[in-house]
Amino acid sequence: MDLTGYKGILEGLLFATGDEGLSVKQIRNALDLDAESIEHLVQELIDDYNQPSRGITIMKSNQVLHLTTKPEHSGYYKKLLETPQSSRLSQAALETLAIVAYKQPITRIEIEEVRGVKSDRPVQTLVSRSLIQEVGRKEGIGRPILYGTSTEFLTYFGLRSIEELPPLPENLSEPDIEGEADLFFEKFQDQLDMEKE
Incomplete structure (x- = not known):
């Protein structure tokens, strides 16, 4: 054989x-x-x-x-873990964060429906960075996890509450949410990067 x-x-x-x-x-x-x-x-x-x-x-x-x-090779892995992670979020993570912020509570499948692509990695990244968190389970088949923003999210972007997010234009179609909200998060990300330099 x-x-x-x-x-x-x-x-x-x-x-x-x-x-x-x-x-x-x-x-x-x-x-x-x-x-x-x-x-x-x-x-x-x-x-x-x-x-x-x-x-x-x-x-x-x-x-x-x-x-x-x-x-x-363990010495190399240890060195990697000791190296500070880049504070910059990827484009995919920013898009996902924008969707969660404006549509929470939301499941990963619903995030993927808005983004049009699989979003496992960005969701994992945001959870590991404590920017989003599990806020419950949706009723229905499989009871998928519902995600929402965390206190760390507010701190990270210098907000006192989620109500301080800028409003999205009223005529915005759902698939464009990430585009508009992305601009907001990118502006804050750039500002944070400048402050850290």
């Missing part, structure tokens, strides 16, 4: 499961292969990752396989 194509699939599965990792049984179920073939694929990936030009490896813990960074 030619297992060449399965190696890439296994790598993708390990990447997609992140910190949770995959058990051999889960891999067997997903790939519909016997235990010996799975063992062969895993060993091939481990051999590939053992090359000095590769930055990741496979770790096995409690019969679960995880993709992880190489321990010998």
Whole structure:
């Protein structure tokens, strides 16, 4: 049996499961292969990752396989974490923040409907920077998370309350919300950057 194509699939599965990792049984179920073939694929990936030009490896813990960074590179990761993050928000994050600010409470799916693109990363960025937060759950299938702005958001943009946001033009169509609100947030972002220099 030619297992060449399965190696890439296994790598993708390990990447997609992140910190949770995959058990051999889960891999067997997903790939519909016997235990010996799975063992062969895993060993091939481990051999590939053992090359000095590769930055990741496979770790096995409690019969679960995880993709992880190489321990010998830990000094570089530590250095990265100690480096202050850029305070500048990306365009996608600014658009998402504008939508949340003006349409809150709002779900990620509703944000994506306004933006027209997937918004997982910008939402994660804004949550990790504490500019938006979970404010509840929407009733309905799956009970998706509702997001709203945080106190840190107000502090970051120098506002006393959400009511201080500039009003959007009355004739503005919904898909244009991010464009108008973006200008507001970019102005504040530039001002904050100047103050920090």
